[in-house]
Amino acid sequence: MVRLFSVSLLAMLAGLSSANSLPAQEVMNQPVHTMEGWSWSDCGSPTDVIQLKSISLSPDPPKPGQDLTVTVVGTAHERVEVGAYADVVVKLGLIRLLSKRFDVCEEARNANATIQCPVEQGDYTVVETVALPKEIPQAKFTVAVTGHTVDEEDLLCLDLRIDFMKSPFPIFGW
16 A cells, blocks of 8 residues: 555655744645545645645545555656655554655656656656555554655655545445
8 A cells, every 4th residue: 555655656745844943833725635435635835846636546435455546646846856755654543554765766667657757847647556455454544645856855745544444334325
């Protein structure tokens, strides 16, 4: 599951701020995109190199043990060079399951992704299919992705929530 999101990182990445003083609150004027079983939000800023337009999944919602196709539509406002990276944190509730830095270009190359580095400025649609393990527990996961260019510029920020819990009332659709 993490590899899927890291491959799609060419359309997903970002950064944070400094420490010493109390951080100023910033109002984000970006909508939270939700669908049954999962949701995503762009936690980046309008100056990020990559701007997400949409993310869609098939099947929706994702199901353990099945192939998952992710389609990410976004715009690269600058060229993305080899050396761009993404920090990915996967949590189950408050428990951190994974915290890892991925080389975005290497992940795309290894997955034979439809987009490869260097990524030129422009609009892109990235489609990747991965097999989800059937052993994924019935739980709610969060995935936080922040990324940077080789020059340490904010690339993109993405928050994902994925709910693999089974509905107690599937017959009623809730």
